Amino acid sequence: MxxxxxxxxxxxxxxxxxxxxxxxxxxxxxxxxxxxxxxxxxxxxxxxxxxxxxxxxxxxxxxxxxxxxxxxxxxxxxxxxxxxxxxxxxxxxxxxxxxxxxxxxxxxxxxxxxxxxxxxxxxxxxxxxxxxxxxxxxxxxxxSSIPNFKGIENFQGESYHTGEWPNTTVDFRDKRVGVIGTGSSGVQSIPVIAESAKEVYVFQRTPQYSVPARNRSFTKEEVDQFKDEFHSARSVMLTSPSGLPIPKPTKSVVETPEEERNEILEMAWEKGGMILNNAFNDITTDEKSNELISEFLRNKIRANINKPEVAAHLLPYYYYATKRPILDTNYHDTYNQEHVMLVNLQQEPIEGITTNGIQTKEQEYPLDIIIFATGYxxxxxxxxxxxxxxxxxxxxxxxxxxxxxxxxxxxxxxxxxxxxxxxxxxxxxxxxxxxxxxxxxxxxxxxxxxxxxxxxxxxxxxxxxxxxxxxxxxxxxxxxxxxxxxxxxxxxxxxxxxxxxxxxxxxxxxxxxxxxxxxxxxxxxxxxxxxxxxxxx
The missing domain is CATH 3.50.50.60 (FAD/NAD(P)-binding domain)
Incomplete structure (x- = not known):
């Protein structure tokens, strides 16, 4: 019926x-x-x-x-x-x-x-x-979306997509793990996986900009303050372009004097979250303004990575914020760990998935687990x-x-x-x-x-x-x-x-x-x- x-x-x-x-x-x-x-x-x-x-x-x-x-x-x-x-x-x-x-x-x-x-x-x-x-x-x-990799059905290890994760614990201890993709889910998951995995291979097609989340626990006083500010926060959220209680930016990147601009950027970097994205009004409309922000972020990457040759592969060159803005926790620092390896797919693209791992143009990477952080x-x-x-x-x-x-x-x-x-x-x-x-x-x-x-x-x-x-x-x-x-x-x-x-x-x-x-x-x-x-x- x-x-x-x-x-x-x-x-x-x-x-x-x-x-x-x-x-x-x-x-x-x-x-x-x-x-x-x-x-x-x-x-x-x-x-x-x-x-x-x-x-x-x-x-x-x-x-x-x-x-x-x-x-x-x-x-x-x-x-x-x-x-x-x-x-x-x-x-x-x-x-x-x-x-x-x-x-x-x-x-x-x-x-x-x-x-x-x-x-x-x-x-x-x-x-x-x-x-x-x-x-x-x-x-x-x-x-979820997984590219049509040749031989994907032949892999004998475990494989998961970040968007369809099992409702059980995945154990990375003593495992060789390959992560394909460095969008938001890759950037979030790679540092956590690296904490316990034996080896981590990150297969990167496009290096990403990211801003530190500066995540932390709230105190009771902060929680009470948020609740007390409900009406004022909601009022701004209903009238802001972003739907967040962040006032509409009024300053142009390129028109702001260098010293003042750098102070704003450093403050936004230290506070973390989406503050940097909303600090100026022309980040996604003016090429010169965007390049100033982009170079600021590239310099942060260079400063975080111990090996210049690795840092070079992690530098993005697309217009910042025109892909999904990413917040990270220790993402770039992860590449300073000896058991974390970066594979640049622009230099050695993936040719297929084998029974034992991932085959690129240059070599086969034996893996126990493959994580598809390949988006939606x-x-x-x-x-x-x-x-x-x-x-x-x-x-x-x-x-x-x-x-x-x-x-x-x-x-x-x-x-x-x-x-x-x-x-x-x-x-x-x-x-x-x-x-x-x-x-x-x-x-x-x-x-x-x-x-x-x-x-x-x-x-x-x-x-x-x-x-x-x-x-x-x-x-x-x-x-x-x-x-x-x-x-x-x-x-x-x-x-x-x-x-x-x-x-x-x-x-x-x-x-x-x-x-x-x-x-x-x-x-x-x-x-x-x-x-x-x-x-x-």
């Missing part, structure tokens, strides 16, 4: 938890599906060593409820995966939403049924559901795993197929897909903000939209093709005036073979984006087309 709900939500991370709560609070029936065994989203599966958030903990949480905020106390400045997962379970229990969620359930397809104006949803368990509204909370980084099919990958079909059978895979520009309206909706909403979808601020802040804004906007539809007898809501095209062009225009589009990264999809090279993040800032979304709703959902229910006399 097919069960009906007002709304089906896909995913039970930050997005799914809050969306489920808001819908229930507003009187909608809801069913939330999660393929993992519990809440947490990416934090339920990315359990790799050293995994932690890169926003300060007291702002990497829900801020819509002062009561909820003050009931939880973070132990460290940057919380680890286990503590974040505990927090999300705490929040789901406090909000009493787990009873509306079905775990160990993957949504396989969602098809719009025109005749009844509902979504027909099928799960991997063979269950069928219908819903008036379909809401994606699948996240931007939830589909970001932004669109998880949505495209689901067979989503809108009006007249239009599939999302065809709408976004390789070679076609990905277009959305506000990163929230899609032309041809009625009553379908995306939380932190492509062309919203998403991963270049404090994501929980972005999620709250989306959830609240969607909830208000559904209430508007109910109150005004709106049967379907759907972006027009013109509004979708105009928004996508606006996003691209902003991006083209920055340095982001000049760097190959997962922001552009360049890490996935055959994927269209689209920059799918709105770069105008969460503050401006919030204002645009508010204007759309205040103008009776400008850019959307409505169908109304027939009201009987």
């Amino acid at each position: 097919t069960q009906y709900f007002d709304a089906v939500v896909i995913g039970a991370g930050f997005s799914g938890i809050y969306m489920t709560y808001k819908l229930r609070k507003e009187g909608f029936s809801v069913k939330t599906f999660e393929k993992a065994a519990g809440v947490g989203g990416v934090w339920n599966v990315a359990r790799y060593p050293g995994a932690r958030c890169d926003s300060d903990s007291f702002y990497y949480n829900f801020m819509f409820s002062e009561d909820l905020y003050k009931k939880w106390s973070w132990s460290k400045r940057f919380a680890g995966q286990d503590e974040i997962l505990s927090y999300l379970n705490f929040a789901a229990d406090e909000l009493d939403v787990k009873k509306y969620m079905q775990f160990n359930t993957e949504v396989k397809s969602a098809v719009w049924v025109e005749e009844h104006a509902v979504w027909h949803i099928t799960t991997g368990n063979g269950e069928e559901f219908t819903a008036t509204y379909l809401i994606s909370g699948v996240g931007c980084l939830s589909t 099919d970001a932004m669109t990958g998880t949505l495209l795993k689901i067979d989503i079909r809108g009006r007249e059978g239009l599939s999302l895979r065809n709408k976004w197929k390789s070679g076609k520009k990905v277009e959305t309206y506000l990163g929230l909706g899609l032309a041809g897909f009625p009553n379908f909403f995306m939380i932190t979808g492509p062309q919203s601020p998403s991963v270049l903000t404090n994501v929980p802040t972005a999620i709250e804004q989306h959830v609240e906007w969607i909830s208000d939209c559904l209430k508007y539809m109910r109150d005004h007898h709106v049967k379907t809501i759907e972006p027009t093709e013109g509004a979708e095209r105009e928004w996508s062009m606006k996003c691209q225009e902003i991006a083209d005036n920055t340095l982001f589009t000049k760097t190959a990264s997962w922001y552009t999809g360049s890490n996935i073979d055959g994927k269209s090279q689209d920059f799918l993040i709105y770069l105008g800032g969460l503050d401006n984006y919030r204002q645009i979304c508010n204007e759309v709703s205040q103008q009776d959902y400008r850019g959307y087309a409505f169908e109304f229910n027939k009201i009987e006399a």
Whole structure:
């Protein structure tokens, strides 16, 4: 028997938890599906060593409820995966939403049924559901990606992807470990793995900039202060481009006198975290400004590495901050340890995986464990795993197929897909903000939209093709005036073979984006087309 709900939500991370709560609070029936065994989203599966958030903990949480905020106390400045997962379970229990969620359930397809104006949803368990509204909370980084290495199936040792880590302890003691990839998960995990492994081989394609996290435990006095400052912090978060309580920067790197600039940079370096990224207003828009910051960071790497020949391989030369900014704990220092070896894949690329390890152009590296820190099919990958079909059978895979520009309206909706909403979808601020802040804004906007539809007898809501095209062009225009589009990264999809090279993040800032979304709703959902229910006399 097919069960009906007002709304089906896909995913039970930050997005799914809050969306489920808001819908229930507003009187909608809801069913939330999660393929993992519990809440947490990416934090339920990315359990790799050293995994932690890169926003300060007291702002990497829900801020819509002062009561909820003050009931939880973070132990460290940057919380680890286990503590974040505990927090999300705490929040789901406090909000009493787990009873509306079905775990160990993957949504396989969602098809719009025109005749009844509902979504027909099928799960991997063979269950069928219908819903008036379909809401994606699948996240931007939830589909792991491993390059198609020749012979990967032949390796006789253990292998893991950082984004799909087992819920058991992986023992590195007396093991030869190879780590492929030096993005955020590689940078976080390599120092921890090196603490116990016999040998560590880091296979690096692109050297990375990183800033020290300066992670530490909080004192009780600090925890109390964070809680006392809830209102002032939230006020700044709601009006800042980053969604963090960091004021909008006003200084230009290149226009700031050298002595003052160096003082600011050194202070930001010592404080750690995302302070350096938000110290100036032209780091990602002016090449000269970016180079000054980049050289500052390269000098820090040179100073950290004992061997100049190793340091030379660790120096990045792309535009700083146009790949995901990385916070590290002793990452570059790790290369001073004798049992940690760097393999430069630009000089000796990987030719394949063997039964015993990794074969490069130069030699074979015998390994007991291979860690694939090779990232995700970001932004669109998880949505495209689901067979989503809108009006007249239009599939999302065809709408976004390789070679076609990905277009959305506000990163929230899609032309041809009625009553379908995306939380932190492509062309919203998403991963270049404090994501929980972005999620709250989306959830609240969607909830208000559904209430508007109910109150005004709106049967379907759907972006027009013109509004979708105009928004996508606006996003691209902003991006083209920055340095982001000049760097190959997962922001552009360049890490996935055959994927269209689209920059799918709105770069105008969460503050401006919030204002645009508010204007759309205040103008009776400008850019959307409505169908109304027939009201009987």
